[in-house]
Amino acid sequence: MTNNYLDYLEQTWMKSSIWSIEAWSVYGRSIRTNNDTEGYHNKLNQRAQKGNLPFYLLIQLLYKEANDVRLQEKLVKEKKLQRYQSKRTKDIQGRLMQLWEEYRQKTITTRHLLDACAAIYAPVDE
Numbered sequence: 001m002t003n004n005y006l007d008y009l010e011q012t013w014m015k016s017s018i019w020s021i022e023a024w025s026v027y028g029r030s031i032r033t034n035n036d037t038e039g040y041h042n043k044l045n046q047r048a049q050k051g052n053l054p055f056y057l058l059i060q061l062l063y064k065e066a067n068d069v070r071l072q073e074k075l076v077k078e079k080k081l082q083r084y085q086s087k088r089t090k091d092i093q094g095r096l097m098q099l100w101e102e103y104r105q106k107t108i109t110t111r112h113l114l115d116a117c118a119a120i121y122a123p124v125d126e
Contacts, residue, residue, distance in 0.1 A: 006110070006111055006114070009110070009114075010110045010111075013025075014110050015110075027100060028100050030093055030097075036083065044061065044065070047061060047064075047065075048061055092120055095116075096117065096120065099113055099116050099117065100113075
């Protein structure tokens, strides 16, 4: 990337007086994917025991799911229901949180933050 582009990113987005970083990015957020949605979809497919359910069977399945929402909400509030994260995902999340904290404390530059994030997500040679 050129310096002009990084300067543009920093001035227009990272240090914007109009938009906070949180308004347009996943900065500081632990969930950055749709993996939870995909996991829920897979769970529904398992409960259905087959794909392409007829409409009325789908409605019955979704009704059963809806009945669990209040219980799940209560368990989340009581911190008794957690989401599963693989070790690799937890490691990545920990490194990102550390970088974001260093950036908030102004101990690293925007360029260092972006370079370090890019390195975390770079393809792994196997």
